[in-house]
Amino acid sequence: MADKIKTPRTKEMEFGGFLGSSALLFLMPGTVLYLLLTCNTGDASVLRLPGPLPSLESLWNPFALMVLLGWVALQALLYMLPMGKIAEGITLRDNTRLKYKINAFQAFLVTAIMAGVAVVLQFPLSYVYDHFLQFAVASALLSLALSIFLYMKSLTAPESALAPGGNSGNPVYDFFIGHELNPRIGSFDLKYFCELRPGLIGWCLINLCFLMKEIELRGSPSLSMILVCGFQALYVTDALWHEEAILTTMDIVHDGFGFMLAFGDLCWVPFTYSLQAYFLVSHPQEISTVVAVVIILIDALGYIIFRGSNSQKNAFRRNPSNPSVAGVSHILPYFYVIYFTGLLIHREARDEHQCLKKYGLAWQEYCRRVPYRIFPYIY
Numbered sequence: 001m002a003d004k005i006k007t008p009r010t011k012e013m014e015f016g017g018f019l020g021s022s023a024l025l026f027l028m029p030g031t032v033l034y035l036l037l038t039c040n041t042g043d044a045s046v047l048r049l050p051g052p053l054p055s056l057e058s059l060w061n062p063f064a065l066m067v068l069l070g071w072v073a074l075q076a077l078l079y080m081l082p083m084g085k086i087a088e089g090i091t092l093r094d095n096t097r098l099k100y101k102i103n104a105f106q107a108f109l110v111t112a113i114m115a116g117v118a119v120v121l122q123f124p125l126s127y128v129y130d131h132f133l134q135f136a137v138a139s140a141l142l143s144l145a146l147s148i149f150l151y152m153k154s155l156t157a158p159e160s161a162l163a164p165g166g167n168s169g170n171p172v173y174d175f176f177i178g179h180e181l182n183p184r185i186g187s188f189d190l191k192y193f194c195e196l197r198p199g200l201i202g203w204c205l206i207n208l209c210f211l212m213k214e215i216e217l218r219g220s221p222s223l224s225m226i227l228v229c230g231f232q233a234l235y236v237t238d239a240l241w242h243e244e245a246i247l248t249t250m251d252i253v254h255d256g257f258g259f260m261l262a263f264g265d266l267c268w269v270p271f272t273y274s275l276q277a278y279f280l281v282s283h284p285q286e287i288s289t290v291v292a293v294v295i296i297l298i299d300a301l302g303y304i305i306f307r308g309s310n311s312q313k314n315a316f317r318r319n320p321s322n323p324s325v326a327g328v329s330h331i332l333p334y335f336y337v338i339y340f341t342g343l344l345i346h347r348e349a350r351d352e353h354q355c356l357k358k359y360g361l362a363w364q365e366y367c368r369r370v371p372y373r374i375f376p377y378i379y
Contacts, residue, residue: 005094005160010168014177015260021176028263029140032271036133039279054133061134068138072266075197078107080188089247094160098182100189100247104196104240111201115208126216128209129281132271139267146266147175147259150190154179154256163256178256191257195246196239199269204229204236206270210277217281223292224285228276231299238307245314348373 015021037050084103091097118125128135151174154162163181166174183190207229211221239246246252255261287295352373355363373379 007093007159007162007164007167010165013168013170013173014165018170018173021173025172025176025259028268032136032140032267033133035272035275036136036278039275040133040282044279044283059134059137061131061138064131064134065138065141068135068142071202072142072198074111075107075201076188076193078110079103079193079197087244087247090253092160092181098189099187100192100244102243104201104243105237107197108201108204108237108240111205115205119208119212125209126213128206129213129278132206132278136267136271139271140263143259143263143266146190146194147262150183150257150262151175151179153183157183163254165254166256166258174256174258176259178258178261181256182252183257191261192246192252194257194262194265195251196243199265199267200236200239202270203273204233206274207232207277210274210281213281214284218284222280222284222286223289224287225277225280227287227292227295228280232273232277234303238303242310242314245310248314344374345379 013021015024034050035046037054038044038046041048041050079101081103083106084101086099087102088097088099151171154174157180161180161182163178166177166179166181168174168177178191182192211225211229214221214225251261359366
């Protein structure tokens with residue numbers, strides 16, 4: 001029955017269609033290379049060419065590729081271990097729902113313990129910093145190889161398994177955007193695995209390696225490095241803790257698994273999101289305790305907004321009638337908000353009139369110095 005379900009042709013191609021996707025196949029890896037090379041210059045200016053390109057020999061390191069493959073294999077093993085729970089994705093076109101293993105947070109904890117042991121045993125984690133460009137190149141090649149495999153696999157997939165956004169008939173575009181929606185090897189979901197685990201957890205591990213490199217160079221980590229690593233670890237931890245929420249995102253629901261997501265998950269995320277920590281190793285930035293406190297408060301506010309909005313979006317996608325995101329169904333409970341808004345605006349206008357009569361020029365001077373009546377920069 002599923003094989004008889006046809007996926008309609010993709011009529012609206014994103015990213016500029018054939019030309020745009022063709023350009024991005026080169027532009028995305030080129031951007032990663034450019035940013036990393038720029039970070040290694042004295043002024044780290046993105047507006048200035050970083051100098052001559054490195055030789056091909058300096059970009060290739062077989063050991064870096066072996067380490068990277070070992071890292072992916074470790075995360076795949078943790079993914080397959082009988083820990084965590086099983087959740088169902090959204091209903092597909094053939095009315096089936098795929099099952100997903102939710103254990104990324106547990107995998108993160110195991111990885112964190114292993115990383116802690118590596119630090120105690122004084123493993124040379126700074127090697128990652130010293131050969132970071134070679135790791136990035138190895139990751140880009142791995143992403144390309146995976147993308148080729150995914151496209152070849154998609155050519156034998158049933159119509160019902162194709163992605164609604166990656167079935168244009170143009171091989172370059174479909175290769176880039178992803179031809180098959182949920183490619184699996186048995187029960188191992190390739191897209192779902194790559195979405196959070198190797199790249200996102202790898203991002204945290206890379207930051208740790210940079211922190212250890214800074215200790216090696218200066219004896220202790222800087223406050224800037226600690227804040228960067230801490231904030232980014234919080235973001236990763238949040239994503240892994242709420243792993244089930246990605247089952248309703250566009251990446252899982254709409255986009256196929258092709259070069260865009262494969263490169264994004266395995267190369268772009270770990271090697272560009274870690275740029276701040278990479279930059280700090282060779283360009284230390286000293287900040288005061290007061291500035292650090294302000295940064296922490298701003299980050300906390302941003303995180304509260306980020307987590308609240310993402311939780312609401314996920315709840316709405318799963319159940320639009322969920323009471324927590326149903327919106328305004330009755331106006332009565334909002335009586336006081338509406339009433340006092342009108343009351344205070346009206347009272348302010350009355351006060352304005354009476355104060356002008358009573359104080360005259362003094363009141364005008366006060367209004368000149370304090371131009372906003374209720375809301376700064378608004379009213």
